[in-house]
Amino acid sequence: MASKMTKFKVAAAHAAPAFMDKKATIKKVIRLIEQAAEEDIKLVVFPETFVPGYPYWIECYPPLKQVGALAKYAEESVVVEPNGEDMSALQDACRRTGVAINLGISERVAGGHTLFNSQVIIENDGTILGVHRKLQPTYVERLVWAQGNGSTLRNWPLSLGYNLGGLACWEHTMNGARQALLMQNQHIHAGAWPALSTMAGFEAVADAQIEALMKTHALTAQVFVITASNYVDETCLNWMKENLGEQDMVKAGGGWSSILHPFCAYIAGPHTGAEEKLVQGEIDFSSMGAVKVWIDAAGHYQRPEILQFAFDKRPHWADEKLDRFKPRVEAKSPREEAESEVQ
Numbered sequence: 001m002a003s004k005m006t007k008f009k010v011a012a013a014h015a016a017p018a019f020m021d022k023k024a025t026i027k028k029v030i031r032l033i034e035q036a037a038e039e040d041i042k043l044v045v046f047p048e049t050f051v052p053g054y055p056y057w058i059e060c061y062p063p064l065k066q067v068g069a070l071a072k073y074a075e076e077s078v079v080v081e082p083n084g085e086d087m088s089a090l091q092d093a094c095r096r097t098g099v100a101i102n103l104g105i106s107e108r109v110a111g112g113h114t115l116f117n118s119q120v121i122i123e124n125d126g127t128i129l130g131v132h133r134k135l136q137p138t139y140v141e142r143l144v145w146a147q148g149n150g151s152t153l154r155n156w157p158l159s160l161g162y163n164l165g166g167l168a169c170w171e172h173t174m175n176g177a178r179q180a181l182l183m184q185n186q187h188i189h190a191g192a193w194p195a196l197s198t199m200a201g202f203e204a205v206a207d208a209q210i211e212a213l214m215k216t217h218a219l220t221a222q223v224f225v226i227t228a229s230n231y232v233d234e235t236c237l238n239w240m241k242e243n244l245g246e247q248d249m250v251k252a253g254g255g256w257s258s259i260l261h262p263f264c265a266y267i268a269g270p271h272t273g274a275e276e277k278l279v280q281g282e283i284d285f286s287s288m289g290a291v292k293v294w295i296d297a298a299g300h301y302q303r304p305e306i307l308q309f310a311f312d313k314r315p316h317w318a319d320e321k322l323d324r325f326k327p328r329v330e331a332k333s334p335r336e337e338a339e340s341e342v343q
Helices: 022-038 065-076 088-097 141-144 169-173 175-183 206-221 233-244 287-293 334-343
Strands: 007-014 041-045 099-107 115-122 128-133 161-168 188-193 223-227 256-260 266-272 278-283
Touching: 007 099, 007 206, 007 256, 007 266, 022 041, 022 088, 022 278, 041 188, 041 223, 041 278, 065 099, 065 169, 065 233, 088 099, 088 115, 088 161, 099 161, 099 188, 115 161, 161 169, 161 175, 169 175, 169 188, 169 206, 188 206, 188 287, 206 223, 206 256, 223 266, 266 278, 278 334
Parallel strands: 007 041, 007 223, 041 099, 161 188, 188 223
Antiparallel strands: 007 278, 099 115, 115 128, 223 256, 256 266
């Protein structure tokens, strides 16, 4: 880990994707990365499954009507391979700009059809640090995504000098998942969300739920929390109407994005509604000493002789058992092999 920067700017991307269009949404991510660099932002957090968008139709239509939409969603989901077709332009953008990202994606396993609700972390030199796969897809999300496991329940060390970890949406209600991150010395948390307040029955409560969960983790883990939500736009609504029919369960707007201090003060936001914005602010780790005097969840507030905690870090899925983020090396020609042997 490089020497620490005490203060630096971070941002939550409050934005809507080019719904169900992976290539166009990746281009939008790159545009936002470039905008962040122009504004001297070092880290950007994106909403849940920003690429290719959150599949709001799962809340709106009977399962048998969704088969075609789900098959298309798999096609538009992201395969995470270093310098692969889906990742190379994103890695290049981070490398060119010096901006690190935590990007919410629907992840598709290489060469397969299984999907995960994931967050991919790309360092400011373009290196893919890793992927977190949502442990428990919520409610009808189980039609779309498989379950993650403890092997991706971790933090990744950034060259900024701090550990970044994240969770998606109601995964934050899993106290054990949050505990696992804070016990691994988390410094910055990426909270990824969809536009919950646009869903029928959640209009009056969604933003309060997000705020409560994000502030809870900020305080109990003593971390800076960057919360990024998308909003629903007409592109999303029109796609569902054209491909699945009329619906009245999801409407335009929504989203709740902010940056929180460990003592729950707002550094930026909250920002809501259908206005694209990099919700940005400076996080200052020089304030952490005073915070830790009061509470240190990974230290004197742990009480391990009374409160014991453990989780299973073993990988379950086949690709997790491989060193899959190691950059691929092109095979040498017979002549190159012979020359290298001579050398």
